[in-house]
Amino acid sequence: MQTHWRELFKGPRPAANVARVMEPLQSHLAPLEQGPEHRPDHQPALAQQLLDLSLPAWLVSALLSDHNDLCYRQAIEQALEQMQAQGWGPPPVSFCVIVMGSGGRHESLLHPDQDNGLILEDYPPEHHNEIDTWFLNLAERFTATLDQAGIPFCRGDVMASRPLWRKPISEWREQMRLWMSTRRVRLVQLCNILFDFAPVYGDEALAEALRDAILEQRAEAGLFMHEMAELFDEAPVALDRFDRLQGDGREAPHPEAINLKRQGLLSLTAALRLMALIKGCPEVGTRERLQWLHTQSQLSDDEHWCLSRAFEHLQAQLLDAQLQAWHAGAVPDNWLDPRSLCDGERRELQWDLQQIRRFQRRVRQIRN
Known part of the structure; x- marks a missing residue:
């Protein structure tokens, strides 16, 4: 099989060939140092180059997230510099910007959006207006820059520019206590993003304090986890009751289309998120959670292998579909056309989704 790596031993000096092998990658990396505005023009090409270097899709996804x-x-940093130049001064208290969802798991592909928040150091209540105004200004600036860079505003308003997602750490702790002590559907949906x-x-200690608050609340969260x-x-997997591939039809571009993120990857991450919370797992990424649960004997060898394989294969299929769309001049999205798959690929996809559905049923039983 011919790959870029085969160039290493062409000629008497393999070490000298490394630069030639990596040159195409370097040409895509250099513009990214200049600012986020270069992201839309170069990230799909970067993903393709990483795949051409034979990196697995899960690692490409992690690098795209990075x-x-x-x-x-x-x-x-651009927003902070602008505010300093305009007389806003330095940040009035320590803060930490967090990313959530697939970005937080470091599993983004080529169709991300913004899910972010701000955790602030506690401050006297009498200074709330001036301090919150400062951070609102910061949030509005950096979220607008990200939107222009091809990471669009969240349609659900899960952004640091909204008060619900911008508050001191003590208020985040109280919010977790209140949200996780009930089984209201909307609050569970929001936590599925936040967790x-x-x-x-910024100050990562603030993020760790929030993580500790979530894990500490588990003992009082029985009803909440039942609702999870x-x-x-x-988001049921894309199978009908006879295990045939079938999308849910929501906003589908054609009747056969499957939203592989919503009805595949998110079905797995939802079940895994709940099991991780039940067992006190501090990890966030899918592969890391699977490894932690396996190490703690919460997943058998077979479960760990099957779910890891299903996750990595679904990521590979979706990234391939997104790059095909990009090469065709279309905007990458989360849709897969099963008609583009050969019989073996369809059977492989069915098997992946069956493993996820089986795991969902097992996690349900832990709660019931």
């Missing part, structure tokens, strides 16, 4: 994190840092978070800029299991029905 690049998005870089865009966050660049956007935040998969990671710090991207009930919400598995919101």
Whole structure:
């Protein structure tokens, strides 16, 4: 099989060939140092180049997420510099910007949106207006920059520019206590986004304090976790009762289309998120949660292998579909056309989804 790596031993000096092998990748990385505005033009080509270097899709996804994190840092630093130049002064208290959802799990592909929040150091209540105004200004600036860089505003308003997602750490702790002591559907839906978070800029100790608050609340969250299991029905895997591939039809571009993120990847991450919470797992990423649960004997060898394989294969299929759309001049999305798959690929996809559905049923039983 011919790959870029085969160039290493062409000629008498393999070490000298490394630069030639990596040159195509370097040509895509260099513009990304200049600012987030270069992301839309270069990230799909970067993904293709990484695949051409034979990296697995899960690692490409992690690197794309790392690049998005870089865009966050660049956007935040630009906003801080602008505010300093305009007389806003330095940040009035310590803070941490967090990313949530697939970005927090470091599993973004080529169709991300913004899910972010701000955790602030506690401050005297009498200074709330001036301090909150400062951070609102910061949030509005960096979220607007990210939107222009191809990481669009969240349609559900899960952004640091909204008061619900911007508050001092003591208020975050209280919010977790209140949200996790009930089984209201909307609050569970919001927590399903929040729980998969990671710090991207600022004082990471604030993010760790929030993580501790979530794990400490588990003992009082029985009804809440029961509702998490009930919400598995919101995103069933893309199989009918006869195990045939079938999308849910929501906003589908054609009747056969399957939203592989909503009815595959998110079905797995939802079940895994609940099991991780039940067992006190501190990890966020899917592969990391699977490994932790396996190490703690909460997953058998077979379960760990099957679910890891299903996750990695679904990511590979979706990334391939997104790159095909990009090469065709279309905007990458989360849709897969099963008609584009050969019989073996369809059977493989069915098998992946069967493993996820079986796991969902097992996690439900833990709660019931």
